[in-house]
Amino acid sequence: MHPLKDKACIVGVGETAYTRGTDRSVLNQMLRAATSALDDAGLKPHDIDGIVTAMPTPTVEHLAANLGIPDLRYSASSNIGGAAAVAALQTGAMAIALGLANTVLVPVGWNAFSGGGVRGAGRSGAMRLPPSFGLTMSEYYMPFGLAVPVQWLAWLTTRYLHEYQVPLEGPAAVAVAARKHAQLNEKAYMRGRPLTLEDYRNARMITEPFRLFDCCLETDGACAVILSSAERAPDLRKCPVYIAGAAEGHPLPADDIPGRREFLKIGLSFATPRALAMAEVKIEDLDFVQIYDCFTHIVLLELEALGICKAGEAGQFVQNGRIELGGDLPFNTHGGLLAEAHVAGLNHVAEATRQLRRECGARQVANAELGVVTGFGDFGDGSLLVLRR
């Protein structure tokens, strides 16, 4: 048995309201989300002895100072964009499994709307780019006018659509399912705003082939997750959710898209067999999937990387309600980045946890026992958590 399997549990999840417009700093919201997650677990700030962040700022030091943590024994940061939240949980689980920490906080906060978001990334110039890919970007892409995810992921998607005849109804089904699920989630930014296939088709083009509703939201807010050991978790407030498997993976090379020999092989392709083997489960066993949905076409690529369908077939697979609640494999039951909020995917972990605790009311997946959460970041870095109750 893998030494990380089932050693750490998610014992608390929490978040702020998801809004467009806030007077609160990112740090303030992360601390509020952390407090909410601690309440959920029945723990206090001083119980935390490990912090793993998933963005360069605010730092572990800022968080620990505000929370008044008396003895921070473990800190780390994962900086692989949208794959970092899930990868941070892997790192946190490792710290717990090795006894380096007992209670680990993983927080993510982002004022993506009020802070200018990704749309503003190009405008702020090369100096503000994340170091993980900023060098390639500033030297070889930005001089040609490429600076934001909707552009570099269009490289992948244009080629994907060329290699496989993916019907428009594929990405449309992803957008419609996410929005449908958001109607059942009181926290979802898009609650009260359903989306039809016609709305999808008629929406303006952002960057070919991405229409408006292929693109995730930019919102303000924060989310937090508390990890503890499998020994201690049963004594806490809520039903423990076990980290049965975890892995990260990276495309080759991770810092340059055009140069990849296997152009459509994303990080999740590498991570999937590792995480499933660790958890000792098969992809067919899953009750739901929470997929990092920065763009609908990327969800299709991830479904293929997970081995849920073969290369080029996800666009067919997702149709006819198959990924909706009540379908064969419900996806993003909270609405995801497309319809709940963009908290860099930590909200997907919170939702998976609540599904496995069976707290989700009208959007509950019946008898949910096993699910996965994916991350997708930067130029295609990937991460995967296998969670069970």
Place this chain on the structure above:
Amino acid sequence: MARRETDQRLLPPMRGLAHDFYSFCKEHELRFQKCSRCGRWRHVPREMCPDCGSFDYEWAKSSGRGQVFSWASTDQPMLPQFADAVPYAIAIVELEEGVRMASWVVDVPPNELTIGLPVVVVFDDITSGVTLPKFRRLQA
């Protein structure tokens, strides 16, 4: 004046291996690193060969011919410096030597690009100090 130019054009930082790559472009030569041990061509430039681990390479001259591998068309101004250029496409061009790079196909509008379109390099002297390698359609 030079600073203003920089602010407006998003010029590549002329340092390290990028300095070497763009210096050849300024001479209107498209050159890529070619491993001195295993002979593999590579781009973007690297300190060592990801295939064989050698630190030795030459800047080998490309034929400049290739074909369109993929592209990202940009219909809305994502960057203020390129607001006047929309619609444009950042193409991925696969050179005959096997390397791929981001660039433009200057004489083909985004909605007329096709995968496999044969192209050949042209040089765009965007400032007195910086030249970008771009491509045009290669007539059969």
